Amino acid sequence: MNYESIIGLEVHAQLATKSKMFCACSTAFGNPPNSNICPVCMGAPGALPVVNFAAVEMAIKAGLAFGSQIQHKSIFARKNYFYPDLSKGYQISQYEFPLCLGGHLDIPLASGETKRISITRIHMEEDAGKLTHDYGHAEKSHVDFNRCGVGLIEIVSGPDMRTPQEAADYFRKVRQILVYLGVCHGNMQEGNLRCDANVSIRKVGDTKLGTRTEMKNLNSFKAVERAIAYEINRQIAAVERGEIIIQETLLWDDAAGKSASLRSKEDAHDYRYFPDPDLLPLIVTTDWIEGIRKQLPELAAAKAARFVRDYGIPEYDAEVLTAERDMALYYEKCIAVYNSPKKISNWIMTELLRELKNEGIDITACRITPEHLAQLVTLIDDGIISGKIGKDVFEEMYTTGHAPAAIIDTKGLKLVSDTSELDAIIERVLSTNQKQVEQYKSGKVAVFGFLVGQVMKETKGQASPQVVNELLKKKLS
Numbered sequence: 142m143n144y145e146s147i148i149g150l151e152v153h154a155q156l157a158t159k160s161k162m163f164c165a166c167s168t169a170f171g172n173p174p175n176s177n178i179c180p181v182c183m184g185a186p187g188a189l190p191v192v193n194f195a196a197v198e199m200a201i202k203a204g205l206a207f208g209s210q211i212q213h214k215s216i217f218a219r220k221n222y223f224y225p226d227l228s229k230g231y232q233i234s235q236y237e238f239p240l241c242l243g244g245h246l247d248i249p250l251a252s253g254e255t256k257r258i259s260i261t262r263i264h265m266e267e268d269a270g271k272l273t274h275d276y277g278h279a280e281k282s283h284v285d286f287n288r289c290g291v292g293l294i295e296i297v298s299g300p301d302m303r304t305p306q307e308a309a310d311y312f313r314k315v316r317q318i319l320v321y322l323g324v325c326h327g328n329m330q331e332g333n334l335r336c337d338a339n340v341s342i343r344k345v346g347d348t349k350l351g352t353r354t355e356m357k358n359l360n361s362f363k364a365v366e367r368a369i370a371y372e373i374n375r376q377i378a379a380v381e382r383g384e385i386i387i388q389e390t391l392l393w394d395d396a397a398g399k400s401a402s403l404r405s406k407e408d409a410h411d412y413r414y415f416p417d418p419d420l421l422p423l424i425v426t427t428d429w430i431e432g433i434r435k436q437l438p439e440l441a442a443a444k445a446a447r448f449v450r451d452y453g454i455p456e457y458d459a460e461v462l463t464a465e466r467d468m469a470l471y472y473e474k475c476i477a478v479y480n481s482p483k484k485i486s487n488w489i490m491t492e493l494l495r496e497l498k499n500e501g502i503d504i505t506a507c508r509i510t511p512e513h514l515a516q517l518v519t520l521i522d523d524g525i526i527s528g529k530i531g532k533d534v535f536e537e538m539y540t541t542g543h544a545p546a547a548i549i550d551t552k553g554l555k556l557v558s559d560t561s562e563l564d565a566i567i568e569r570v571l572s573t574n575q576k577q578v579e580q581y582k583s584g585k586v587a588v589f590g591f592l593v594g595q596v597m598k599e600t601k602g603q604a605s606p607q608v609v610n611e612l613l614k615k616k617l618s
C-alpha cells in the first residue's frame with residue numbers, strides 16, 4: 142500500500158525585544174533563575190499587563206515578510222490551563238482574532254523548482270517558564286520563570302508539506318527570514334526558535350485528511366526531519382497492523398531517536414479561550430503598517446539576486462554568502478575596502494567558512510575583520526606576497542586577529558623582487574646546475590621550469606615568480 146504524509150508546522154519564535162510582552166522585565170538569557178520576574182509576568186492579583194509596542198511591530202514585520210494580511214483589530218485571549226511553569230494559570234495568546242491572516246513561503250526543491258507553502262496565521266502570545274528535572278535531587282523538579290511572559294509569534298503553516306525534508310527546509314527558511322528581519326535571534330540552543338509538527342498519513346489518492354498527531358518542541362532542523370520520519374513510519378506500521386491512529390500529543394526524544402505519548406490531544410475548547418479582560422483590542426492603523434513596510438530590510442533572496450547582478454559572482458556563491466545575514470554584511474564590508482568580489486568570495490567560501498565550521502562559531506565571532514581580509518587579497522594582487530604565503534598569513538590572522546601587513550613584516554614574508562638580490566641567487570643556481578643550462582641552450586626548453594623551481598626553492602618561495610621568470614630568461618639568452 143502506498144501512503145503519503147501530510148505535514149504542517151507551528152513555529153514558535155521568541156521576539157528579539159529587550160523586555161517582555163506585557164511587563165518591563167528583561168528577556169536576557171542565562172540570568173540567575175527567577176531574577177527577571179515581576180507581579181505582572183507572575184500573574185499576581187491586581188497586576189495589569191501593558192502591551193509591548195516593539196513586540197507588536199516585530200510581529201507585523203514578520204507578517205509583512207510572509208505576505209500576510211495584517212488585521213486592523215486583533216484580540217488577546219486567555220488560554221487556560223494548569224502547568225507548574227505557568228504561575229498565572231493561563232497564557233495570553235490570540236485565538237479567534239489573530240494579528241496576521243494568510244501568507245505563504247516558497248521553499249527550494251531538489252529539482253531546482255520551488256514549492257509554495259501556505260501560512261494560515263501568525264499570532265502573538267507569551268512564553269511560559271521552564272522546568273528542570275535533572276538538577277540536584279532526583280525526586281525534585283525546579284522551575285525558572287525568567288522566560289515567563291517573553292513575547293512570541295506562532296507561525297502556523299497549512300498542511301502543505303509532504304516529506305520530512307520539506308518540513309526541515311521550510312523551518313530553515315522561516316528562521317532565515319526572521320533573523321534577516323531582526324525579529325528573532327534564531328538561536329535554537331537557547332530555545333528561542335522551536336516548532337511543533339502536525340503529522341498524518343493517508344493512502345495515495347485519498348482526499349480526506351487522516352487523524353493527526355502533534356510532535357512537540359522540535360528545536361533543531363535535524364530533529365524536525367528525524368521526528369517526522371519516525372512518526373510517519375510509526376503511523377504506517379500501526380495502520381498496517383489494523384490499528385486506528387488516535388489524536389495525541391507526542392514528545393520527541395532526540396537522543397533516543399523516538400517519541401513518547403505526552404497526553405491524548407486536547408481540543409481548542411478544552412482551553413476555554415476568552416478575550417483577556419485586562420487588555421484592550423489591539424488596533425493597528427494602515428499608517429502604522431505602511432510605515433513598518435517601508436523599514437523592511439532586503440531579504441536573502443533579493444540580496445542574492447543583487448550580489449549576482451552587481452558583483453558578477455556565480456549564483457552558488459551568492460546563495461552561500463547570503464544564507465546568514467551577518468555573513469552577507471561581512472562580505473559587503475570586504476568589497477567596500479577592496480572591490481574584487483569573486484576573489485573575496487573565494488576566500489570566504491573556502492578558507493574562512495572552513496575555519497568557522499571547525500571552531501563551531503559564526504561570522505560575528507570571527508577574529509578576522511572584513512578590512513583585514515580585504516587587505517590580504519590586495520597584498521596578494523599587488524604581488525607583495527604569493528597566494529601560497531597568503532594562506533599561511535590567513536591562518537595567522539585567523540588565530541591572532543592581527544593585520545596581514547603586520548604579520549608579513551614580523552615574519553619577513555614579503556616577496557623578494559629586489560633584482561640585485563635575485564641576481565646573486567640566480568647566478569648561484571645556474572652555476573650549480575650547469576648540465577640543465579646546457580640542455581636548455583641546446584633546445585630542451587622544458588628544463589626552464591626546473592631552473593625556476595630551484596630559484597624559488599633558494600628564496601623559500603618568497604621570490605616573485607614573474608620577476609624570476611624575466612631575470613632567468615635574460616640570463617639564459
Ligand SMILES: [Zn+2]
Nearest residue numbers: 164166179182
Ligand atoms: Zn515581569
